[in-house]
Amino acid sequence: MLIGRSDPERPCITICTGTGCVAGGAGDVVEAFRKVLADHGLSRRVEIRLTGCHGFCEMGPLVTLQPSETFYPKVRPKDAKRIIEQTVLNKEPIEELLYRDPSTHEPIEHEGDIPFYSHQHRIVLAENGRIDPTNLNDFLDIGGYLALQNVLATMSPADVIDDVSRSGLRGRGGAGFPAGPKWKIASEQPAACKYVVCNGDEGDPGAYMDRSVLEGNPHRVLEGMCIGAYAIGAQQGFIYVRHEYPLAVGRISRAVQDARRAGMLGERILGTDFSFDLKVVRGAGAFVCGEETALIASIEGRKGEPRQRPPYPAVSGYMGSPTVINNVETWANIPHIINNGPDWYASIGSEHSKGTKIFSLVGKVNCTGLVEVPMGTSIRSIVYDIGGGIPDQKALKAVQTGGPAGGCLPADQIDLPIDFEALREAGTIMGSGGLIVMDESTCMVDVARYFTGFLEEESCGKCYPCRKGTQRMRELLEDICEGRGTMEHLSLLDELGATVNTTSMCGLGQNAATPVLSTIRYFRDEYIAHIRDHCCPAGVCTELIRFEIMADLCDGCGACAKVCPAEAIFGEKNELHTIDPNLCIKCGTCKDVCTKDAVLVLSGGGHEH
Amino acid sequence: MSTESVTLTIDGSRMEVEIGTSLLEAARMAGIEIPTLCHMEGLSSYGACRLCAVEIGPPDKAKVVSSCTYPCEEGLQVRTHTPRIVNARKLLLELMVSSTPSSKTIQDLAAAHGVTQQRFRPENEDCILCGLCVRMCKEQMMAGAIDFAGRGPDRRITTPFEEDSEQCRHCGGCMYVCPVCMLRCAGPAADSTLCGGCLIACQMPVNTAKIA
Numbered sequence: 001m002l003i004g005r006s007d008p009e010r011p012c013i014t015i016c017t018g019t020g021c022v023a024g025g026a027g028d029v030v031e032a033f034r035k036v037l038a039d040h041g042l043s044r045r046v047e048i049r050l051t052g053c054h055g056f057c058e059m060g061p062l063v064t065l066q067p068s069e070t071f072y073p074k075v076r077p078k079d080a081k082r083i084i085e086q087t088v089l090n091k092e093p094i095e096e097l098l099y100r101d102p103s104t105h106e107p108i109e110h111e112g113d114i115p116f117y118s119h120q121h122r123i124v125l126a127e128n129g130r131i132d133p134t135n136l137n138d139f140l141d142i143g144g145y146l147a148l149q150n151v152l153a154t155m156s157p158a159d160v161i162d163d164v165s166r167s168g169l170r171g172r173g174g175a176g177f178p179a180g181p182k183w184k185i186a187s188e189q190p191a192a193c194k195y196v197v198c199n200g201d202e203g204d205p206g207a208y209m210d211r212s213v214l215e216g217n218p219h220r221v222l223e224g225m226c227i228g229a230y231a232i233g234a235q236q237g238f239i240y241v242r243h244e245y246p247l248a249v250g251r252i253s254r255a256v257q258d259a260r261r262a263g264m265l266g267e268r269i270l271g272t273d274f275s276f277d278l279k280v281v282r283g284a285g286a287f288v289c290g291e292e293t294a295l296i297a298s299i300e301g302r303k304g305e306p307r308q309r310p311p312y313p314a315v316s317g318y319m320g321s322p323t324v325i326n327n328v329e330t331w332a333n334i335p336h337i338i339n340n341g342p343d344w345y346a347s348i349g350s351e352h353s354k355g356t357k358i359f360s361l362v363g364k365v366n367c368t369g370l371v372e373v374p375m376g377t378s379i380r381s382i383v384y385d386i387g388g389g390i391p392d393q394k395a396l397k398a399v400q401t402g403g404p405a406g407g408c409l410p411a412d413q414i415d416l417p418i419d420f421e422a423l424r425e426a427g428t429i430m431g432s433g434g435l436i437v438m439d440e441s442t443c444m445v446d447v448a449r450y451f452t453g454f455l456e457e458e459s460c461g462k463c464y465p466c467r468k469g470t471q472r473m474r475e476l477l478e479d480i481c482e483g484r485g486t487m488e489h490l491s492l493l494d495e496l497g498a499t500v501n502t503t504s505m506c507g508l509g510q511n512a513a514t515p516v517l518s519t520i521r522y523f524r525d526e527y528i529a530h531i532r533d534h535c536c537p538a539g540v541c542t543e544l545i546r547f548e549i550m551a552d553l554c555d556g557c558g559a560c561a562k563v564c565p566a567e568a569i570f571g572e573k574n575e576l577h578t579i580d581p582n583l584c585i586k587c588g589t590c591k592d593v594c595t596k597d598a599v600l601v602l603s604g605g606g607h608e609h
Numbered sequence: 610m611s612t613e614s615v616t617l618t619i620d621g622s623r624m625e626v627e628i629g630t631s632l633l634e635a636a637r638m639a640g641i642e643i644p645t646l647c648h649m650e651g652l653s654s655y656g657a658c659r660l661c662a663v664e665i666g667p668p669d670k671a672k673v674v675s676s677c678t679y680p681c682e683e684g685l686q687v688r689t690h691t692p693r694i695v696n697a698r699k700l701l702l703e704l705m706v707s708s709t710p711s712s713k714t715i716q717d718l719a720a721a722h723g724v725t726q727q728r729f730r731p732e733n734e735d736c737i738l739c740g741l742c743v744r745m746c747k748e749q750m751m752a753g754a755i756d757f758a759g760r761g762p763d764r765r766i767t768t769p770f771e772e773d774s775e776q777c778r779h780c781g782g783c784m785y786v787c788p789v790c791m792l793r794c795a796g797p798a799a800d801s802t803l804c805g806g807c808l809i810a811c812q813m814p815v816n817t818a819k820i821a
């Protein structure tokens with residue numbers, strides 16, 4: 001629901017202009033709505049509000065009408081006229097434009113009734129769809145900066161730290177270190193100069209929760225940082241945002257300016273003795289730059305390379321001064337904890353992991369997007385209730401959590417509650433909240449090979465086990481994928497993986513073997529099939545599969561022969577076609593174009609190595 | 610206990626050391642041998658080879674850290690030769706001999722730690738990126754002619770812009786500390802010439818295996 005300055009009954013068209021929806025054409029949709037309103041002389045009566053990301057980008061551009069909460073996905077510019085005439089003026093939903101439930105195909109009118117949203121518990125993301133992130137007044141209308149006011153007027157720094165500690169909030173950037181105790185360490189340092197840093201590097205491919213928060217609700221992050229700075233006694237802070245996020249950089253920079261002008265940043269904030277200012281820093285891009293010591297080095301203008309801790313940044317960080325570095329989502333939780341109290345926060349979540357966590361749900365699942373749920377929610381609930389299950393009647397095979405250095409859980413673990421401890425015990429990590437759903441067409445050895453290769457490239461290369469270990473693991477995995485594997489490969493991977501994870505210097509190397517170790521733990525049979533039977537059960541590893549055309553299905557249309565880039569398919573028109581295994585490069589194009597489903601993927605490489 | 614010292618337990622023996630002592634220094638003072646490759650007295654600690662890894666904390670919550678960079682803390686329990694640590698060192702040395710078989714230092718260390726097999730695809734790299742030369746050049750020779758560049762598989766030691774460095778005085782310090790010894794000076798050349806070995810060292814493509 002919108003809490004407007006003006007009459008809540010005043011019609012308002014909210015259009016998502018997050019990165020996803022803009023890529024889907026939201027800019028043209030906005031223009032179309034503006035024009036139709038002008039044509040009807042309604043520009044004053046009906047408000048258009050441009051919001052940040054709602055987390056349902058695959059359905060974008062999203063349009064929600066207030067006060068009725070009618071929700072339209074995938075809106076095109078030409079729909080603007082009908083939506084305004086029928087829904088805004090006549091208060092009638094247009095059935096064919098409504099969202100349809102992916103399983104029942106029933107239309108759903110209200111945003112809140114859509115399973116993707118209704119099964120979520122949104123705290124941090126809740127405000128994204130309600131406010132125009134470039135408008136400070138919108139933020140003030142929903143109670144923005146009240147927490148900061150309250151803190152400055154009524155709480156001592158120690159009170160703030162106590163509240164944050166009691167809430168049980170743990171860092172959302174990956175390691176899950178409790179925020180309160182971290183602040184306490186920094187606050188106890190005798191140094192005169194202290195700093196707070198917001199980690200918005202978000203290097204995990206496919207994850208975009210931090211981007212969405214920075215784009216959609218930048219002032220919440222600023223408010224959280226101001227409160228943190230007050231608690232530890234910092235006068236200066238940095239917001240480090242990856243430079244691939246131009247919209248986020250723009251929105252947060254604008255928010256800093258607006259907040260400064262309104263007296264929420266700068267000298268003597270809100271008329272008190274507390275002074276604090278923020279600087280936006282653009283990140284250089286490498287995955288490892290998100291590691292806290294590397295990130296601080298890069299703010300200092302040095303090479304973004306992790307260093308050995310201790311000392312931890314809370315003791316010696318930016319320029320050797322005590323520095324609290326927290327993730328975007330961690331900071332954005334702080335004002336809510338102050339507003340609603342630490343007990344409220346601690347009542348959400350599981351025993352040792354409190355509050356909610358935003359996950360970026362991607363892969364083979366019907367609804368992809370940003371999912372905010374209480375810690376301890378089961379994977380099943382996320383994949384099936386919120387994600388709407390697996391498309392094309394395929395079976396769930398695995399869920400990969402924790403980003404590139406995370407692990408894979410098999411389908412029989414989907415009742416696992418997601419929290420820091422449970423994931424650790426199951427052999428994977430929370431990371432910053434990536435969730436990739438994989439169906440039966442995924443080869444787990446190939447997945448391990450892919451992520452290990454990514455980590456090899458992204459390792460800073462400083463410590464030997466991480467640099468050399470990822471290279472050696474990748475080589476062993478390639479051997480297995482290409483049919484050269486032996487059972488010794490498997491035991492060596494186990495041994496090497498354990499050494500890489502225990503001896504590496506930073507969090508990247510300490511989890512670099514997790515993709516390998518978790519897949520060996522849960523999908524050992526699949527490794528053995530590659531090694532012993534030279535067979536890739538999922539039909540992915542090209543050296544271990546062959547393509548064949550079924551005689552009883554082929555009608556000799558010749559489409560496959562036409563597209564085959566290797567010219568490996570032979571046959572007369574209207575006669576059975578055959579694939580020459582010695583020429584075939586196993587690209588699968590023939591299978592994609594065959595309308596009769598006559599091309600089959602079979603085990604066994606086809607020709608001898 | 611004075612405020613200038615801390616007491617800790619290494620492999621079961623209690624010892625008191627000056628604040629600021631590293632675990633490696635403390636262990637060595639106690640006569641406990643811990644292998645290292647990227648550490649050298651007189652140069653700052655770097656923590657890259659990880660051979661000096663030790664376990665700290667109570668056994669059920671043990672953490673593995675590099676002893677050369679970890680400062681002694683009051684009451685800390687340190688274990689330098691648990692099975693996990695011994696096995697990890699052995700495997701690290703196996704990785705090193707597989708990739709850099711020509712180094713006498715590495716061969717000796719591997720032999721001393723019971724590495725008897727070599728299960729990885731043989732490579733022939735010259736540099737293990739221990740960074741001793743970089744620190745030698747910067748911290749002892751005050752030249753700073755060489756440094757790391759690149760990331761991951763592309764990481765290498767080179768001069769700024771990969772050109773002859775004006776800071777380099779051809780002192781040979783880099784070669785002297787190099788555990789791979791590839792370019793150890795072969796003896797004095799005629800007075801009128803500079804042997805130039807260290808100059809070559811500055812320009813050596815490091816990952817020769819990648820190039821080959």
Ligand SMILES: Cc1cc2nc3c(=O)[nH]c(=O)nc-3n(C[C@H](O)[C@H](O)[C@H](O)COP(=O)(O)O)c2cc1C
Pocket residue numbers: 170171172173174175176177199200201202203204287288289290291292293325326327328330331432506507508
């Ligand atoms: C390789 C690597 C990459 C990381 N990338 C990020 C990142 O993109 N964003 C982030 O917030 N934390 C990242 N972290 C975690 C940070 O080091 C650090 O723990 C975090 O910023 C602390 O904030 P928090 O306690 O609020 O999570 C990364 C860690 C490692 C080892």
Ligand code: FES
Pocket residue numbers: 016017018019020021022052053054055056057058060061062
């Ligand atoms: S950008 Fe519109 S929902 Fe994400």
